[in-house]
Amino acid sequence: MQAGIIGIGKYVPEKVVTNFDLEKIMETSDEWIRTRTGIEERRIASEDMDTSHMAYLAAKEAMENAQVKPEDIDLILTATVTPDQPFPSISCMLQDQLGAKHAAALDVSAACAGFMYAMVTAKQFIESGTYKNVLIVGAEKLSKITDWKDRNTAVLFGDGAGAVIMAPVSNGRGVLSFELGADGSGGKHLYQDQHIFMNGREVFKFAVRQMGESAVHVIEKAGINKEDVSYLIPHQANIRIMEAARQRLELPVEKMSNTIAKYGNTSAASIPISLYDDVKAGKIKDDDIVVMVGFGGGLTWGAILMKWGR
Ligand code: UT7
Numbered sequence: 001m002q003a004g005i006i007g008i009g010k011y012v013p014e015k016v017v018t019n020f021d022l023e024k025i026m027e028t029s030d031e032w033i034r035t036r037t038g039i040e041e042r043r044i045a046s047e048d049m050d051t052s053h054m055a056y057l058a059a060k061e062a063m064e065n066a067q068v069k070p071e072d073i074d075l076i077l078t079a080t081v082t083p084d085q086p087f088p089s090i091s092c093m094l095q096d097q098l099g100a101k102h103a104a105a106l107d108v109s110a111a112c113a114g115f116m117y118a119m120v121t122a123k124q125f126i127e128s129g130t131y132k133n134v135l136i137v138g139a140e141k142l143s144k145i146t147d148w149k150d151r152n153t154a155v156l157f158g159d160g161a162g163a164v165i166m167a168p169v170s171n172g173r174g175v176l177s178f179e180l181g182a183d184g185s186g187g188k189h190l191y192q193d194q195h196i197f198m199n200g201r202e203v204f205k206f207a208v209r210q211m212g213e214s215a216v217h218v219i220e221k222a223g224i225n226k227e228d229v230s231y232l233i234p235h236q237a238n239i240r241i242m243e244a245a246r247q248r249l250e251l252p253v254e255k256m257s258n259t260i261a262k263y264g265n266t267s268a269a270s271i272p273i274s275l276y277d278d279v280k281a282g283k284i285k286d287d288d289i290v291v292m293v294g295f296g297g298g299l300t301w302g303a304i305l306m307k308w309g310r
Contacts, residue, residue: 003126003134004174006310007066007165010276011057012158012263013045019155026151033155038239042158042264044143050084052093054161055139058272059094062135066165070099073165074131077121078107079114079138079268081192081297082145090139100135111190112235112296113180114138114268115162119304120178122166137163138268147195156237157196158264162272173287173309177221179214179302186299207241207295212248214303215293219249222289222305226250229305230288233278235295236260236270245293257283267296284308 018041019030033039045054055078063070076098078090091105110117115138122134139161148154168174189202211234219226226249234242236259246256257274266273271292278284286309293303 001127001129001168002174003123003166004169004306004310005164006167006169007062007068008272008276008279009058009061009063009065009163010161010273011054012160012273013043013049013054015044015046016041017044022155025148026154028151028155037156038260039156039264040261043160045141045159051080051082051139051141052084052090054141054159055090055094055137055163056097058139058161058163059098059135059137062163062165063098066167068133068165071101073100073103073133073135075122075125075134076100076103076105077118077134077136079110079118079136080107080140081109081111081114081267082141083107090137094135094137103135110296110300110302111298112237112267112270113294113298113300113302115271116292116294116302116304117180117300119166119175120180120302123175123178126166126168132167134166135163136166137161138272140267140269142196142267145192145196150195152200153196153198156265158266160263160266160269160273162269162276164272164275169310173307175304175306177218177305179217179221181301183299187297190297190299204238204241206299207237208244210295210301211241211245211293214301215245215249215291218291218303218305224289228289229291231255231257231278231284231290233257233271233274233290233292235293236263236274237265249291
């Protein structure tokens with residue numbers, strides 16, 4: 001029995017903030033942001049839209065898409081570094097709001113790799129036969145921990161949420177391999193004090209190396225070849241980092257997800273948001289081999305190779 005994705009959902013705030021809008025409030029330029037990061041605009045949540053609300057809207061759509069009833073959810077895992085408060089967790093809030101009365105609930109803190117960690121956790125429960133339906137959400141309101149006076153970080157981030165339902169899927173489909181890892185010694189390069197602090201160059205070097213390596217490792221573990229990969233969904237942190245991973249896999253441009261231009265870096269939400277947009281656009285079809293790979297503060301990383309379909 002293999003665990004796979006049977007439903008997807010997404011929510012992004014309506015408010016679009018373009019690079020040109022940022023030019024007006026800090027010393028930066030559309031040209032710098034676009035060429036250095038690939039970002040053109042991002043969504044920013046309103047005051048009254050906290051992380052849990054975005055998570056709820058994405059989760060609701062994923063449940064409808066999967067045709068799973070609230071009472072049939074066994075576990076809720078939310079990957080986030082921007083919960084509404086330290087506790088109760090976003091997952092507990094969702095458990096109540098969705099009416100998932102039989103679900104256990106906890107949040108996963110692994111920064112931008114959080115969604116990969118949560119999916120792998122769900123896979124263990126499903127494939128051991130312990131749980132059937134797991135709701136996994138990646139949700140962030142990064143705008144509330146962004147230092148809007150620091151142009152090194154303020155131009156990068158956005159808000160949003162993506163969700164999936166994982167459950168047993170038909171033979172041969174689902175998660176075929178994964179890799180998770182951490183290097184706490186690099187924690188000093190990317191952390192939250194009051195705001196986000198980042199040593200961009202150090203994180204960049206780590207990311208370029210780790211994304212490529214993790215992608216190659218999950219391909220090897222699945223016993224397939226690079227040529228068999230249909231689609232790559234890298235964490236949307238910087239187009240130059242994503243490009244390095246794509247080139248390592250020798251994939252054409254159209255086989256890599258690219259939603260960073262529209263949403264910026266949404267941390268734990270970036271992979272499920274991209275997955276959602278790409279499935280809806282028909283770029284991912286049944287039996288496609290999809291590689292997802294994330295990295296982030298911790299430092300953490302995670303990759304999953306799956307055969308798409310229920
Ligand atoms: O999901 C979390 C993981 N985070 C990441 O993956 C981020 C990884 N790092 C990066 O993506 C890149 O390092 C950045 C996009 C953050 C920065 O790009 P870079 O090519 O590494 O630029 P840099 O930090 O070396 O800065 C180059 C110059 C500096 O000016 P000087 O010192 O050369 O005069 C910066 O002050 O660009 C300047 N700069 C800016 N200029 C205009 C930095 N930020 C900005 C800005 N607008 N927003």
